[in-house]
Amino acid sequence: MNGSNDHPDLCPINKNDFGMKAAIFERYGAPEVVQIKDVPQPVPGPNDILIRIHATSVSSGDARIRRADPFAVRFVFGFPKPRRKILGYTFSGVVAAIGASVSQFKPGDEVFGSTDMRMGAHAEYLCFPENGVVIPKPAQLSHEEAACLPFGAHTALHYLQLAKVGPGQKVLIFGASGAVGSAAVQIAKILGAHVTGVCSTANLEFVRTLGADAVLDYTKSDQRPQADHFDVVYETVNKTPLSNCFSPLKKGGKLILGAALLKGMIAGQFKGLLEGKKVLAGVALIDLPKLHQISKWATEGRLKAMIDKTYALEEITEAHRYVDGGRKRGAVAVRV
Ligand SMILES: NC(=O)c1ccc[n+]([C@@H]2O[C@H](COP(=O)([O-])OP(=O)(O)OC[C@H]3O[C@@H](n4cnc5c(N)ncnc54)[C@H](OP(=O)(O)O)[C@@H]3O)[C@@H](O)[C@H]2O)c1
Numbered sequence: 001m002n003g004s005n006d007h008p009d010l011c012p013i014n015k016n017d018f019g020m021k022a023a024i025f026e027r028y029g030a031p032e033v034v035q036i037k038d039v040p041q042p043v044p045g046p047n048d049i050l051i052r053i054h055a056t057s058v059s060s061g062d063a064r065i066r067r068a069d070p071f072a073v074r075f076v077f078g079f080p081k082p083r084r085k086i087l088g089y090t091f092s093g094v095v096a097a098i099g100a101s102v103s104q105f106k107p108g109d110e111v112f113g114s115t116d117m118r119m120g121a122h123a124e125y126l127c128f129p130e131n132g133v134v135i136p137k138p139a140q141l142s143h144e145e146a147a148c149l150p151f152g153a154h155t156a157l158h159y160l161q162l163a164k165v166g167p168g169q170k171v172l173i174f175g176a177s178g179a180v181g182s183a184a185v186q187i188a189k190i191l192g193a194h195v196t197g198v199c200s201t202a203n204l205e206f207v208r209t210l211g212a213d214a215v216l217d218y219t220k221s222d223q224r225p226q227a228d229h230f231d232v233v234y235e236t237v238n239k240t241p242l243s244n245c246f247s248p249l250k251k252g253g254k255l256i257l258g259a260a261l262l263k264g265m266i267a268g269q270f271k272g273l274l275e276g277k278k279v280l281a282g283v284a285l286i287d288l289p290k291l292h293q294i295s296k297w298a299t300e301g302r303l304k305a306m307i308d309k310t311y312a313l314e315e316i317t318e319a320h321r322y323v324d325g326g327r328k329r330g331a332v333a334v335r336v
Pocket residue numbers: 059060061064151152155174175176177178179180181199200201202203218236237238239240258259282283284285323326327328329330
C-alpha cells in the first residue's frame with residue numbers, strides 16, 4: 001500500500017502492527033455496552049483505501065443495532081452477541097493509504113460515505129473498498145456535516161423517489177424534525193412538492209426553517225392534518241397511529257411507513273388494500289448514485305445536514321444515550 005509520513009493523516013507503509021481507538025460493543029444492550037478500546041488498525045487489501053476518520057455519527061440505526069431492537073437485529077448482526085464489534089454507518093475523513101490496485105483515490109483525498117450494513121465507522125480508521133459507497137467530500141461541508149448527511153438523506157431520497165414525489169404534489173411528513181424527517185422535508189421541497197411537516201411545539205420553527213410550507217403541532221388537537229388531502233404521507237418515526245397516517249391521504253395516495261417494523265408493515269398493507277391506498281415500506285439501502293445526488297444538492301446549498309449535538313469519540317456512550325432519548329433534532333455528530 002502507498003502512503004507517506006509527511007501529513008498527519010497519512011500512514012507509513014505496512015502499519016499492521018499499529019493500533020487505533022474504536023468504540024467497541026461486545027454485547028447488545030444499554031449505551032454503556034459501548035466502550036472505547038485500543039484495537040489493531042485495519043490493513044487495506046489491494047483494492048481498499050484506508051480512511052482516517054475525522055467525523056462520524058451515532059444514528060437511530062446504530063442505537064437500534066446496539067439495543068438489538070427489534071430482536072431480529074440479532075439474526076443479521078450476530079446471535080447471541082454482535083459479530084461486528086464496531087458500529088458506525090457514515091463517515092467523513094481523509095484517505096490515509098491505498099492498496100496497490102486502487103486508482104480512484106490517493107492519500108490526502110477528503111472523502112465521505114457510508115459503510116452500509118458493514119458498519120465500522122466509530123473508529124479512528126476504516127478500511128474500505130474503493131468501489132464502495134465513498135466519494136469526494138464537498139469542500140463546502142465540514143467533516144461533521146458530511147458524516148451527518150447520508151443516513152437521513154439517503155433514506156428520505158429512497159422513499160420519496162419510490163413514491164414518485166414530484167412538482168405540485170402535496171406531501172405530509174410525520175417526524176419532520178428527526179434525521180430522516182428533516183432530510184425528507186428538504187428533499188421533498190427540492191422535488192417540487194408542497195410540504196407539510198408534523199412535529200411537537202418545540203420543533204415548529206425548526207421545521208419551518210427547513211423549508212416546509214406548513215407545519216402542524218401533533219400535541220394540539222386543533223391541528224390535525226386535513227383528511228383526504230395529501231398525495232403522499234411519509235411517517236418517518238413509527239410513532240403515529242396507522243389510522244392517523246391513512247386519514248389525510250387521498251384515495252390512490254401513497255403512504256410511506258419508513259420506520260415500521262414487520263407487524264406495522266403487515267397491518268399497513270392490509271389497511272392500504274381496504275382503503276385503496278398504496279403502502280411503501282422496507283429497508284432503504286444506500287448506493288453511489290444516491291450519495292452523488294445528496295452531495296450535489298449539499299454542494300449547491302439546497303440540502304443541509306442538521307446537527308443537533310456533537311460529541312468527541314471518547315463521549316460516544318453519552319451520544320448513544322442522547323439518541324436513545326428519541327428526541328434529537330436532525331443528527332448527532334461524533335468528532336474523531
Ligand atoms: N427503513 C429504513 O431503511 C430506515 C432507514 C433509516 C432509519 N429508519 C428508521 O427511521 C426512524 C427514524 O429515524 P431518525 O433517525 O429520523 O429518528 P430520530 O432522529 O431519532 O427521530 C427523532 C424525532 O422523532 C420525533 N418524535 C419523537 N417522539 C414522537 C412522537 N411521539 N410523535 C411524533 N414524533 C416524535 C421527535 O420530534 P418531536 O420532539 O417534535 O416529537 C424527534 O425530532 C428510526 O426508527 C429508524 O430506525 C429506517
